Amino acid sequence: MISHKGMRPQDVVVVLKLISLKSLLQSDKGAYIRQTAQTHLAVALGLSQSEISGSLQRSRIVRLVGEDKREVYQQNFLDFLFYGLRYVFPAEPGPLVVGMPTAHSAEPLRSLIVSQELYVWPDPQGSERGQAIEPLYNKVPYAARQDERLYELLALTDALRVGRAREIKLAQQKMKDYIYA
Template structure:
C-alpha cells in the first residue's frame, strides 16, 4: 500500500457519499461519476481512507465510529471555513435540512452555485462539485450540510448536527 501523505478535502466528500449509500453496494466508478471526481482520485482517496482507519481494509465498509470522531473533533481544525460574500447558491449548514426546521437564521449559508435558488453567505464546499452532486442525492446533501454546520456553526448548531450525524452514519 502507498504512503499516506495526509487526507484531502475530497476524501471526506467521498466517505460521506459512501455513507449516504447506506447498505447499498458501491463501485469506485459510480462514486467517480456521481461526484465528478476522476476514478484515479477516488481510488487514491479510498486508499488514504483505509490507511487513516476510516474505511475497512477490504474497502467495503466505513469505520463509522472513527469517521464520526474525525468529523466531530478534527474537521473544523483541518478544513476551517468562514462565511464569505453574499452569493446565489444551494443552502448548506444550518440553512439546509434537517437543521433548517429547527434553526431559523437571518442570513442563510450557501454553497456558491450558478443554478442555486437562495441568496446567502458563501461557504466554500470541500469539493467544487459538491452542490451539483448534493442536488442529485438527498442523503448526501443532508450529510454534507451537517458537515458544514460542524465547520461554521456555533455551539448549539454543532450539537444538533452531531446528534443528526450520529443517527445518520
C-alpha cells in the same frame, strides 16, 4: 509501505457518499457492492476514478474505511468529523452570493434553527442568496443535487465546520442518527 500525505477535502465527501449508499441499499448487499464500485462513485461525485481510488486508499490508511474500502468505520469517522474537521478543513462565511443552502440553512437543521444568517455554496444553479461557504471541493453542489441524503450529510458537515456551539451540537446528534441508522 504506502506513504500517506494527508487527507484531502474530497475524502470526507467520498466517505459520506459511502454512508449515503449504504443507508439506501442496506437491505440488498449485492446491490450495495455493485453501487459502490469506483466508477459509480466517480460519476456520482464528479471526480475521476483515480481520485476516488486515491481517496479510498487515504481513508483506509487512516482507518476511516475498512480494507475492502466499502465499510465505513463509523466511530472513527464521527471522531474525525466532530473533533478534527473544523481544524483540518475550516470554513468562514464569505460575501453574499447565489447558491445552494448549506449548514444550518439546509435540512435537516433548517427546521430546527431559526436564523437570519443564510449560508450557501456558491452555485449558479442555486435558488437562494446568502453568505458563501466554500464547499469541501468544487463539485459538492453537483453531487448534492444527485443524492438528497448526501446533501443532508454534507449540510451537517458544514454545520460542524462553521456552526456555533448550538448548531454543532444539533449537527453532531443528527450526524450520529444518519451514520448509525
